[in-house]
Amino acid sequence: MRKVKLAEIKTCKLKKSFLIKFSETNIKYFISSQIINFDNDILMLCIYSKCEDSSKVELSYRVFIDKTKKDYITQDFTSKEIKWRKAILSNLLNWYWEEYSVLVDNKSTRNILKYFNVKEKPLSAVDDFQNAVLKEKLEKKHEIITKRIDEKMKIVPDLPDDFTEWVDEEALVRSRYIYYKYRRTNKAMEGYCTHCGKKVFVNKPRHNKEGICPRCKSKVIYKAEGKSKNVEDFTRTSIIQRVSGGIIIRSFSVRKFYRENYKKPQLMIHEVSRDFYEFSSDNSFNIKTYEWRNFKQTDVMRWCEGESSLNFDYSRISLYSRNLDDVLNNTIWKYSEIKHFATVEPGYTFPVYSYLGLYTKYPFIEQLMKLNLIHLVKDILGSYYSYGRCCQGENDVFNFNGKNIKNILKIDRKFLSLLQKLNAGISELKVIEEVFKRKINITNEEIFYIADKFYREKDIFDFATKYSITIHRIIKYISSQMLNYDEHSKENDIFSDWEDYLNNCTLLKYDIKSDSVIFPRNLKQKHDDIYKLIKNNKRELYDKAIKEMYNELLEKFKWNFGEYIIFPPKNAAELVKEGNTLDHCVATNYMSLMARRKTVILFLRKEDKIDMPFYTVEVKDNEVKQCRGKGNCGMTNEVKKFIEEFKDKKLRKTLNEKIA
Structure with a gap:
């Protein structure tokens, strides 16, 4: 109109x-x-x-x-x-x-x-x-959309002839049962194995407990006939196939029903999504997703274009592996080792789409798989699926510019062999990297212990270096103190208490070279006693500690550039003034941390107003953790430029000189 x-x-x-x-x-x-x-x-x-x-x-x-x-x-x-x-x-x-x-x-x-x-x-x-x-x-608009989708669906190939058999045998490997008629007897009971379809005799089966079929040797679950009239198993599976211009990943939901006639179970395979990976000449790719669902709220179930720009991935889905060598040949995933990963165990499930993305971003996954470091790849894939990275602090763990796998993992041939022997995960790798870097000896059991019990593996080794204690003695002492804590306390909790206790001992000028100080018989009691003592005299103790470290910090961190200067506080009173003037929590939350040498607080000022609080900077492990101004505000562009120069010109020089 x-x-x-x-x-x-x-x-x-x-x-x-x-x-x-x-x-x-x-x-x-x-x-x-x-x-x-x-x-x-x-x-x-x-x-x-x-x-x-x-x-x-x-x-x-x-x-x-x-x-x-x-x-x-x-x-x-x-x-x-x-x-x-x-x-x-x-x-x-x-x-x-x-x-x-x-x-x-x-x-x-x-x-x-x-x-x-x-x-x-x-x-x-x-x-x-x-x-x-x-x-x-709307119908005309829908017709245009459905024609476009139907045209796309024409290029989808048929499923392999053995796909259903593969689903039943491998994807549903845990859907295997021996049904038996319970009788009060010591003799073997007659049963039926749903996997091999044979009559078997089993000794003392227990309902819902695992067993082995005496005929086909499959792992099975025992099911008493009277208690198992309706058993349903569910899994997800997928297949990768070639299509014009790329590949398609097809996902299926799979259900298997065992009713009263358990000898004839019903298998239902329903396709739920199709993801087309369309390749460009430079090997980059675009993903177009289609889902089987209600089309535009019309109550018509059909293939629909994916509604989200983010490609959904299932965390647990098996992958048909029999065609992967041919399908992925001449693609960027030819050497991804996804076939190896998909078959590490029968019916193995993992985030398939994420594995392809992981290999694209981190190609060294191929080398890890060829070294059979399955546990490590599983950990890396789990982190990538959840957070889009190899692990927390990935740049500290991996050297992504390394020329070979030893350089990437920051270890030598000897420790690479140890990784393989232990089938190490990411936590074990972090421990082994510290052992290699510090040139110390610990047992394999101690590697697993540290990897399993502590949140930050590096902290244990820093602690050992700081107090000149062997890893063996640390583990032995923490284990001995478990009896003094309640049942909910973990090894990492005891380690944290031990760190706090020794930091407070340092603040109180105790002789921390003495075994009687370092290894109290009852750590929990000593920790609580020292805390009460510190609490009653904390301002005086904090002030004394900050004054004592002033000259040391001044030499390491005082620096000026342009119109700004940065330097440490002289005493606790200056921290209080800083917090009150800038209206933030530096005095209340960071005074004790600085006194215990857990962090360093620095003042950033304008050189022509050196006594006027401007910005407060926290430095830990020679890294700027935060820089806050009035009312906890962020950095201006000028301040940000100064901080970048400070990190580059000053902090790099103190990189190996531990302060906090």
């Missing part, structure tokens, strides 16, 4: 007396209609409403309807700028009962009934027409 011509049409004239009567009612809208000869006969509805703050009546909308061309459009006057809209009348007015909220005069009613050739309910006729037009347009 031509908007310019429609806008020129004059609005229906209303009698002043009628408008006065309308303004005195509780009715929300008044509609006047007119049939206009405009190429075709067009029905114009003028919709008036009352102003909220007065009884004044004003024009809100004009709706133009062309039944010949099956079209409609609305001119909206409800805002300062006149707009054209395609909303249907019932949505515009939002009526629930038209006879109570909308009034149409007799002449306008006759116009509407005549235009639509109906005998009653004029507004329903308008609504029916608009909904019919909307439905027809």
Whole structure:
């Protein structure tokens, strides 16, 4: 419909007396209609409403309807700028009962009934027409979409002939049972193995317990007939196939039902998604996802275009492996070792899409798989699936610029062999890297112990170096203290208490070279006693500790660049002033940490206002952890530039000189 011509049409004239009567009612809208000869006969509805703050009546909308061309459009006057809209009348007015909220005069009613050739309910006729037009347009739009999808689906190849057999034998490897009739006897009971389909005799089976089929040697679950009338197993599986221009990954939900006739289970395989990987000449790829679901809320189940721009991945899904050598040949995943990973154990499930993404980002996964470091790859894949990275602190664990796998893992040939021998995961790798870097000897059992019990493996080794204690002695002492803690306490909790205790001993000037101080008989009691002592005298102790480290910190961290200077506090009072002036928590939360040498607090000032607090900087392990200004605000561009220079020119020089 031509908007310019429609806008020129004059609005229906209303009698002043009628408008006065309308303004005195509780009715929300008044509609006047007119049939206009405009190429075709067009029905114009003028919709008036009352102003909220007065009884004044004003024009809100004009709706133009062309039944010949099956079209409609609305001119909206409800805002300062006149707009054209395609909303249907019932949505515009939002009526629930038209006879109570909308009034149409007799002449306008006759116009509407005549235009639509109906005998009653004029507004329903308008609504029916608009909904019919909307439905027809939507159907045409849907037809375009479905044709596009159906054309794409034509290139999907058939499933391999052995796919169903593979699903039943491998993807459902845990869906194997021996059903037996329970009898009170010491003799072998007759049973039936659902895997080999043979009658077997089993000794003392227990319902829902694992066993081995004496005929086919499969791992099975025992099921007493009377207790297992409805068993259902569920899994997900997938297959990668070649298509024109790339590959397709097809995902399936699989269910297997065992009813009373357990000898004839029902297997249902339902395809739920198809992901097309379309390759470009530079080996980059675009992913288009299709899902089997309700199409556009029409109650028609069919293939639909994926609604999310983020590709969904199942955390646990098996992968058909028998075609992978051919399918992935001449693709970027030719050497990904995904076939090896998919078959590490029967029916193994993993995030298939994430594995492909992981290999694309970190190609050294191939070398890890060829070294059979399965546990390590599983850990890396789990982290990548959840967080998009190899592990927490990945740059500390891996040298991504390494020329070979030993360089990447930051170890030598000897420790690489140890990784293989232990089938190490990411935690064990972190321990082994520390052992290699520090050139110390620990047992394999101690490697597993540290990897399993502590959150940050590096902290144990830092602790051992700081207090000149062997790893063996640390583990032995922590194990001995477990009896002094409640059942919910873990080894890492005891280690944290031990660290706090020795830091407080340092603050109190105890002789931390003495075994009697380092290894109290009851760590928990000593920790609590020392804490109470510190709490009663903490301000004085913190002040003394900060004063004692001032000259050391001044030499290491004082630095100026441009109009700014950075330096450490002289005492606790300066931290209090800093926190009060800048309205942040440096004194309340960081004074004790600094006194215990767990972190370093520095003051960033303008050189011409050196006594005026400006920004506060926290440095830990020679890294700037945060830089906060007034009210905890972030850095300005100028301050950010200074901090970058400070990190590059000053902190790098103290990289190997541990302060906090």
